[in-house]
Amino acid sequence: MASSSSIIRALSPSLANIALNTAGSHDDALNARHFALSGANSVDELIELIPSDYRLVLTDPLREIERHTYKLCSARATLAKWTHHASVGTLPPHLRGSAPRIQFSSGYKDADEAKARQAALDTADAEYRVKQLKESILAKTDEVTFMQLALSPQRLWSDLASHIVPRSVTVIAGSKLPVLATAADGTQSVSAWENSPTAIKIRDDLLQDCAVFALRVVSLVEARDAALSRKIEKKRAVAAAATTAAADTEMVVDGVTPNTIASIVRKEVKSVFLGLIAQDKGKRGKGGKLMEITKVRSDNHDRYATISDFFTERSLESHGQVPGRTQEVRPLPTLSPSPLTRSQASPRRRRDGSETEEKNGQERERPVVQAGSSSRRRSSSSRSRSPRAQRQKERRGLSNP
Numbered sequence: 001m002a003s004s005s006s007i008i009r010a011l012s013p014s015l016a017n018i019a020l021n022t023a024g025s026h027d028d029a030l031n032a033r034h035f036a037l038s039g040a041n042s043v044d045e046l047i048e049l050i051p052s053d054y055r056l057v058l059t060d061p062l063r064e065i066e067r068h069t070y071k072l073c074s075a076r077a078t079l080a081k082w083t084h085h086a087s088v089g090t091l092p093p094h095l096r097g098s099a100p101r102i103q104f105s106s107g108y109k110d111a112d113e114a115k116a117r118q119a120a121l122d123t124a125d126a127e128y129r130v131k132q133l134k135e136s137i138l139a140k141t142d143e144v145t146f147m148q149l150a151l152s153p154q155r156l157w158s159d160l161a162s163h164i165v166p167r168s169v170t171v172i173a174g175s176k177l178p179v180l181a182t183a184a185d186g187t188q189s190v191s192a193w194e195n196s197p198t199a200i201k202i203r204d205d206l207l208q209d210c211a212v213f214a215l216r217v218v219s220l221v222e223a224r225d226a227a228l229s230r231k232i233e234k235k236r237a238v239a240a241a242a243t244t245a246a247a248d249t250e251m252v253v254d255g256v257t258p259n260t261i262a263s264i265v266r267k268e269v270k271s272v273f274l275g276l277i278a279q280d281k282g283k284r285g286k287g288g289k290l291m292e293i294t295k296v297r298s299d300n301h302d303r304y305a306t307i308s309d310f311f312t313e314r315s316l317e318s319h320g321q322v323p324g325r326t327q328e329v330r331p332l333p334t335l336s337p338s339p340l341t342r343s344q345a346s347p348r349r350r351r352d353g354s355e356t357e358e359k360n361g362q363e364r365e366r367p368v369v370q371a372g373s374s375s376r377r378r379s380s381s382s383r384s385r386s387p388r389a390q391r392q393k394e395r396r397g398l399s400n401p
Contacts, residue, residue, distance in 0.1 A: 018211035019400040033205065034212055044219055050213070051202050057163045058213070065156065066213050069221040072147040077229070079140045088131055095132055099125035151301045161207055173198040 040046040043066050050058055099122045103112050107276050151157065174194050181191035 033209055037209070037212055037216055040216065040220070043220055046213065046216055046220070051206060053202070053208055054164060054167055058160060058210075059166045061160055061163055062217055063215065065151070065217050066221055068147065068150060069218050070225070072144065072151065073222060073225040075140060075147060079137065079144055082133065082137050082140060086137060091129055091133060093135075095129050095136070097129075151214075151218055153211050153215065157211040158334050160214060164203065164206055164210060168199075172196065180228065198297035255269070274369045 037046065038050060040049060043062065047055065047059055047062060082092055091294040102118060102121065108114050175198070176193040177196050177197040178190040179194055180188045182188050263312075
């Protein structure tokens with residue numbers, strides 16, 4: 001955009017010179033200038049064609065005309081949509097809704113009289129909304145008419161001329177040319193100062209062309225809005241055609257339909273979840289005893305089946321799920337006991353030397369450590385004992401040879 005603007009700025013004096021020098025009459029020069037303006041492809045390029053002395057004062061008014069034209073295009077589009085709704089008997093989004101519902105008693109709501117009154121209320125509400133649509137169309141029509149009057153050639157010329165004339169006073173005053181006088185001895189001096197004919201002609205031409213600048217802005221904005229509308233309509237038509245084709249076509253690959261794939265995925269997920277339930281399995285605990293695990297009841301089976309159905313539906317909605325592939329489900333992590341739990345389960349020593357441990361608020365005697373166990377012997381040797389406990393142990397050993 002910057003390079004294009006620079007090129008246009010560089011060529012604009014040349015275009016003006018061509019219009020002034022090659023034209024044989026005033027009409028030819030006017031046509032040449034307007035032909036140059038019609039070659040602008042955007043509002044930015046059009047602004048670059050304005051003479052540099054007047055470019056800054058005319059940029060904001062032309063931008064305002066551009067914004068006003070966008071609003072006019074939006075109002076026209078809304079009016080067209082509402083008119084279409086009125087022709088096909090539908091309502092626009094701002095008028096859609098349901099009729100008020102009357103709260104009848106349980107003994108009267110099923111009566112024919114109650115149904116007739118509710119139907120009459122629905123009819124009155126529908127007629128009211130249709131009337132509101134007609135009033136909305138009339139209001140939007142008045143808005144479009146008002147905005148179109150603001151873009152009339154006379155209004156546009158008056159607006160831009162109010163910026164050109166004050167600026168031209170400063171430009172012409174700063175572009176005066178000297179009037180030279182020759183004395184008898186041949187010396188020249190400035191006898192007076194006069195306005196520059198070029199500055200005056202630029203002002204007059206710009207006053208004559210300002211309406212063309214404004215109308216060209218309106219034309220560019222309307223053309224861009226029409227192109228955008230056609231693009232949106234084309235995308236909607238393609239999407240509607242694709243949706244219709246997808247609804248009318250059922251994918252079948254080697255006898256496999258989407259329902260078959262969904263059934264396979266559901267069965268695989270359910271088997272994975274149900275396989276996590278432990279049945280008839282044991283686990284060895286302390287003392288070498290076998291701790292039997294209670295079989296899972298039927299309600300647990302139902303719970304896992306419900307969970308598997310939920311994850312099956314979620315997997316079918318996900319784009320990353322591959323039908324028919326069994327994925328491994330990681331077990332839940334085992335939480336380590338907290339320091340508080342360890343402290344509560346720490347062993348306690350009685351006065352006679354035996355140890356106890358507290359668990360779940362109950363104190364129980366700790367099993368005696370066998371002398372042949374190396375691991376127990378290492379743990380007991382590393383644990384510090386009091387002298388009193390040592391003497392009691394020696395006394396028990398002497399009494400039991």
